[in-house]
Amino acid sequence: MAIYQEFLYDDIGNTYERKNLYFKEVSKLQESIKSATPEQKSAVKAELKELKRNKNKHSYNVELHSFKENEKIFLKELREKTKSMKASLKGKHSRRVTILKTKQYRFQLKENFYQPFKDLTYDNVLIFEEAKIKSEQLKHTIIQVEENEKALESAKKELHSFDEVYNAKKKDELKVLKAFEKEKFNKAKQALKEKKKSGLISEKALSNGIVELKKQRKENIVVQYYDIPKHAAKEKIKSYRYQLRKGTQRELSVIESNVADVRRKTPTEVSKTIPVNAFLTFWLPGLGQVLNGQWIKSILFFVMSAFAYFVAIPYALGYSNFQGKGIAGLISLAEGGKKLDRSLIFMIEGIIAIFLIIFTVVILVIAFKDVLSVEKKKIKGVRPKNWFETKTAVFEEGFPYLVSLPALVAIVFIVLVPIATAILLSFTNMDPNHQNKFEWIGLANYKLIALGEGIAGGPFWNILGWTLIWTIFATSLAIAIGFGLAILANNERIKAKTFFRAVYLLPWAVPAFITIMFFSIMFSRNGILTGYLNNIFNFDTPIAVKDNPFWSRVTLISLQGWLGSAYVFLLSTGVLQAIPADLYEAAQIDGATAWQKLRKITLPIVLFQTAPLLVGQYTFNFNNFSIIYLFNGGGPFNPSKYGNLAGSTDLLISYIFKLTTQYDYQAIGAAITIVISLGLMLFAFIGFKNSKAFKEEKL
Amino acid sequence: MKLFRKKNDLYLSDKQPLTFWGVIGLALTYLILIGWSIVILWPLGQMVISSFNGNQDQYLILNGGAYDFSFKHFKFLFDETLYLSWVKNTIFIAIASALLTLLFVSFTGFAYSRYRFKGRKSSLMSIMLIQTIPAFAGITAYYTLHTLIANSVPAFSRQMMLILIYSAGGIAGNTFILKGYLDSISTELDDAARIDGCSSMKVYRLIIMPIARPMLAIIALWSFIGPFMDYLLPRVLLTNVESYTLAAGLYTLINNQYDFNQPAFAAGGLLTAVPIVIMFVVLQKQLVSGLSKGSVKG
Numbered sequence: 001m002a003i004y005q006e007f008l009y010d011d012i013g014n015t016y017e018r019k020n021l022y023f024k025e026v027s028k029l030q031e032s033i034k035s036a037t038p039e040q041k042s043a044v045k046a047e048l049k050e051l052k053r054n055k056n057k058h059s060y061n062v063e064l065h066s067f068k069e070n071e072k073i074f075l076k077e078l079r080e081k082t083k084s085m086k087a088s089l090k091g092k093h094s095r096r097v098t099i100l101k102t103k104q105y106r107f108q109l110k111e112n113f114y115q116p117f118k119d120l121t122y123d124n125v126l127i128f129e130e131a132k133i134k135s136e137q138l139k140h141t142i143i144q145v146e147e148n149e150k151a152l153e154s155a156k157k158e159l160h161s162f163d164e165v166y167n168a169k170k171k172d173e174l175k176v177l178k179a180f181e182k183e184k185f186n187k188a189k190q191a192l193k194e195k196k197k198s199g200l201i202s203e204k205a206l207s208n209g210i211v212e213l214k215k216q217r218k219e220n221i222v223v224q225y226y227d228i229p230k231h232a233a234k235e236k237i238k239s240y241r242y243q244l245r246k247g248t249q250r251e252l253s254v255i256e257s258n259v260a261d262v263r264r265k266t267p268t269e270v271s272k273t274i275p276v277n278a279f280l281t282f283w284l285p286g287l288g289q290v291l292n293g294q295w296i297k298s299i300l301f302f303v304m305s306a307f308a309y310f311v312a313i314p315y316a317l318g319y320s321n322f323q324g325k326g327i328a329g330l331i332s333l334a335e336g337g338k339k340l341d342r343s344l345i346f347m348i349e350g351i352i353a354i355f356l357i358i359f360t361v362v363i364l365v366i367a368f369k370d371v372l373s374v375e376k377k378k379i380k381g382v383r384p385k386n387w388f389e390t391k392t393a394v395f396e397e398g399f400p401y402l403v404s405l406p407a408l409v410a411i412v413f414i415v416l417v418p419i420a421t422a423i424l425l426s427f428t429n430m431d432p433n434h435q436n437k438f439e440w441i442g443l444a445n446y447k448l449i450a451l452g453e454g455i456a457g458g459p460f461w462n463i464l465g466w467t468l469i470w471t472i473f474a475t476s477l478a479i480a481i482g483f484g485l486a487i488l489a490n491n492e493r494i495k496a497k498t499f500f501r502a503v504y505l506l507p508w509a510v511p512a513f514i515t516i517m518f519f520s521i522m523f524s525r526n527g528i529l530t531g532y533l534n535n536i537f538n539f540d541t542p543i544a545v546k547d548n549p550f551w552s553r554v555t556l557i558s559l560q561g562w563l564g565s566a567y568v569f570l571l572s573t574g575v576l577q578a579i580p581a582d583l584y585e586a587a588q589i590d591g592a593t594a595w596q597k598l599r600k601i602t603l604p605i606v607l608f609q610t611a612p613l614l615v616g617q618y619t620f621n622f623n624n625f626s627i628i629y630l631f632n633g634g635g636p637f638n639p640s641k642y643g644n645l646a647g648s649t650d651l652l653i654s655y656i657f658k659l660t661t662q663y664d665y666q667a668i669g670a671a672i673t674i675v676i677s678l679g680l681m682l683f684a685f686i687g688f689k690n691s692k693a694f695k696e697e698k699l
Numbered sequence: 700m701k702l703f704r705k706k707n708d709l710y711l712s713d714k715q716p717l718t719f720w721g722v723i724g725l726a727l728t729y730l731i732l733i734g735w736s737i738v739i740l741w742p743l744g745q746m747v748i749s750s751f752n753g754n755q756d757q758y759l760i761l762n763g764g765a766y767d768f769s770f771k772h773f774k775f776l777f778d779e780t781l782y783l784s785w786v787k788n789t790i791f792i793a794i795a796s797a798l799l800t801l802l803f804v805s806f807t808g809f810a811y812s813r814y815r816f817k818g819r820k821s822s823l824m825s826i827m828l829i830q831t832i833p834a835f836a837g838i839t840a841y842y843t844l845h846t847l848i849a850n851s852v853p854a855f856s857r858q859m860m861l862i863l864i865y866s867a868g869g870i871a872g873n874t875f876i877l878k879g880y881l882d883s884i885s886t887e888l889d890d891a892a893r894i895d896g897c898s899s900m901k902v903y904r905l906i907i908m909p910i911a912r913p914m915l916a917i918i919a920l921w922s923f924i925g926p927f928m929d930y931l932l933p934r935v936l937l938t939n940v941e942s943y944t945l946a947a948g949l950y951t952l953i954n955n956q957y958d959f960n961q962p963a964f965a966a967g968g969l970l971t972a973v974p975i976v977i978m979f980v981v982l983q984k985q986l987v988s989g990l991s992k993g994s995v996k997g
Contacts, residue, residue: 322846322847322850342843344839344843345843345846345847348840348843348844348847349847352847395898395899395900396898396899399810399814399899399900400810400811400814400816400819401816403806403807403809403810403903404806404807404810406802406803406806407803407804407806407807407870407874410803410863410866410867410870411829411867411870411871413844413867414844414863414864414867414868415829415837415867415868415871416829417837417840417844418836418837418838418839418840418841418844419829419832419836419837421837421839421840422836422837422839422840425839481735485731485732485735488728488731488732489732491725491728492714493714493717493725494725494728494729494732499736500732500736502980503736503739503740504735504736504739505979505980505983506739506740506743506976507739508979509972509975509976509978509979509980510743510972510975510976511927511928511946511968511971511972511975512928513928513930513946513949513950514746514949514968514971514972515742515743517949517950517953517964517968518742518745518746518964518965518968519742520953521759521953521961521964522742522745522759528745562738562739570983570987571987574987619831623833625835625931626930626931629930629931630930630950653833653835656835657835657838657931660838660839661838661935666839669839670836670839673832673833673836674836676833677831677832677833677836680831680832680833681828681831681832683831684827684828684830684831685828688824688827
């Protein structure tokens with residue numbers, strides 16, 4: 001049984017008396033049933049039944065019906081009347097005025113017609129109020145437009161009938177003025193420069209002064225320029241045109257927002273009591289909006305529907321795929337497919353299909369929620385927003401979503417799809433024997449890694465060990481060098497600081513791949529640095545750095561110390577310079593030694609401020625692919641310990657690179673990627689959770 | 700005269716006079732600083748010297764020997780290799796990815812800094828975590844992804860894929876940087892503009908863009924430098940030597956059998972490094988501030 005509430009409400013909770021007397025009576029009876037004693041109840045119920053049966057005979061409904069008939073006739077007449085009005089106005093006025101006048105006329109007729117029926121429904125109230133506002137305010141707009149048009153006409157006339165002689169005279173005057181202003185400007189500029197030379201004003205003041213002079217000169221000329229009748233007329237025409245275009249637009253939007261004010265204060269009354277539309281139309285975004293009477297909004301949602309039904313869903317079902325079969329291809333992985341079908345393509349298209357489906361679901365949910373909330377409000381009495389109101393809401397409240405959308409799409413397709421591919425790939429057996437077609441094999445790859453078995457998984461633990469050693473030593477070395485140098489160079493007695501700072505910046509500024517490759521050349525078998533090394537240590541048998549695992553590793557760590565120290569130096573120098581001097585002075589007065597000052601003041605401040613970045617350096621080195629790969633390709637090889645795929649200086653990251661691009665063990669490579677990504681994420685998460693910014697919810 | 704001499708003997712510095720150990724310490728400090736300068740300058744100097752040494756063929760000769768100043772290797776670089784097209788490619792990729800990054804990030808940074816919307820915190824968190832996944836977790840997919848896009852948009856080249864990867868990969872980190880920067884600027888200006896009737900788009904265009912300009916410049920600069928420094932992705936994605944970027948191209952000079960030429964590599968490295976070094980030295984303050992602002996302060 002439909003239950004009607006007694007009152008209507010608007011957006012901010014104001015209550016309104018119902019105008020539909022039939023509903024009012026029904027709701028009153030329903031109320032009284034609630035509070036009635038059992039004996040009375042049946043009587044009231046019968047009364048209600050009677051009322052409902054005679055719904056069409058109810059006096060209010062009869063009246064409403066006759067009004068609707070009247071309204072129909074009126075609307076028909078209205079159409080004809082406006083048409084003839086338009087025809088009669090045509091030719092007498094400009095197009096703009098004709099349209100405005102017709103509109104005004106129409107609203108006036110409406111106002112007159114609806115006024116006596118205001119008490120019948122809230123819809124009539126709204127139509128009446130809207131017509132009233134519009135017919136009244138359009139009058140002003142029309143007057144303004146007409147005035148502007150007149151002014152524009154006269155300006156146009158002016159352009160054609162100015163006094164040629166006077167114009168020429170003014171033009172000559174302008175020329176004279178221009179010459180005069182130029183001379184004046186040059187003189188003033190010269191004077192300023194003199195002042196600068198004699199040291200009275202600064203460089204900045206000089207340039208500011210010149211800018212000011214230029215502006216003055218321009219202003220003077222412009223004033224004179226518009227004294228010429230021809231230019232003045234042209235400028236006037238421009239300005240009136242602008243007024244007509246933009247000014248009128250603004251006037252109309254003011255009227256719209258006035259109407260919106262009334263709309264918000266006028267409730268609506270509907271006969272239904274359950275929001276059925278939302279549930280009936282959830283499958284086609286846009287339909288529900290049509291039923292709610294929000295036309296332009298519905299078009300937007302229909303566009304999204306078109307995306308869902310003509311792009312996303314067909315794609316997920318396998319249509320218009322490049323090779324794959326949509327989501328189904330994700331399960332089959334091209335098993336039993338054609339010879340050229342590649343499992344990888346099936347997988348990626350499946351992933352894309354899933355993301356498209358997610359988009360579709362999001363669209364459906366948004367549309368459903370929108371219809372539902374509008375409908376619920378409608379039942380309560382709140383009028384659905386018209387496009388003018390919706391537009392503002394979408395562009396203000398929806399703004400962050402709207403502007404992040406391109407970035408979101410880019411991230412989904414360029415970052416998330418590849419990551420999802422890596423995750424899924426780690427559960428397959430994509431290896432040299434299964435390049436085109438591979439299958440799901442569950443956790444087997446992870447098992448291989450964990451147990452250190454197989455050709456590709458074998459060296460995992462050894463490589464992980466070296467990766468950790470490398471990360472810790474290389475990063476700590478770089479931090480130690482950089483920090484030490486920063487403290488030394490910050491000594492106030494040191495001269496030529498700028499020189500040292502510029503030099504120490506170099507390893508950071510020169511692109512790393514260049515220096516690494518150059519060092520790689522110098523450390524080659526006959527390279528100059530290999531020679532020095534042999535001379536210094538005087539080995540029994542001369543070593544070749546790149547063939548010796550131990551020396552390769554030592555060299556790599558020192559090289560990273562060389563490269564990474566510059567960045568740390570730069571960071572800590574910045575922090576050191578910002579430490580207030582009074583801290584040290586206070587310590588000095590209290591009798592602190594240099595060592596105590598360093599330990600109690602400098603170290604804590606610098607470490608505290610640069611900590612997040614230093615932690616970042618550890619993660620960076622954990623994944624420092626270029627130095628390993630470019631220096632020696634991960635070599636030298638040591639098959640007894642590292643198998644045939646990895647070299648003894650390979651990091652996990654360069655091992656993954658080799659597995660994926662050279663040896664075609666993509667599945668194991670993906671599995672290792674996932675393992676280290678999880679590790680790094682955990683690392684980052686812990687650091688992030690502990691950071692002040694997160695705790696203070698300042699994000 | 701006596702008066703004058705006395706004045707000269709006066710100790711006028713506001714630093715304490717150096718003790719004996721202080722002098723030794725200072726000398727040691729100088730020694731270390733100069734020593735490290737040599738450690739830095741020597742290899743770089745070798746590169747400069749050898750790139751002008753005409754007395755070398757395919758291999759670098761650094762151990763002394765005859766020195767013959769010439770531009771031979773530079774000539775080789777321009778005439779025999781594709782150096783110029785590598786430069787062009789790199790600059791094209793760098794500019795395009797910098798612009799695209801700016802377009803994405805200026806909006807997201809604004810949205811995350813000035814709006815409190817549903818899903819804000821969780822999306823920030825997930826951005827943060829996704830960022831830690833190494834960029835080439837997806838190398839297997841990039842190739843296929845490019846094939847898929849090129850299938851529907853034939854004009855989509857490998858270089859464009861590279862640009863997309865650079866700029867999409869930079870969204871997360873740079874959003875953080877810009878957001879941090881905008882957070883440090885009070886919202887009074889925006890509020891005033893809103894009261895005066897500016898829409899969000901107008902606030903973005905008239906208020907946020909001008910005040911964020913310094914940080915946007917830094918973000919653009921870093922995105923611009925990125926393609927100059929990166930070796931991995933161009934190597935994986937670009938298959939044609941003509942479409943290589945500088946890093947991938949120069950590596951062929953010391954790795955390929957056919958066009959193996961170490962001195963030419965030194966020359967190319969020098970030419971590439973000089974503009975970048977100049978830029979770093981001139982803009983070091985801005986670049987460093989960009990780095991440290993980006994981190995979530997402890």
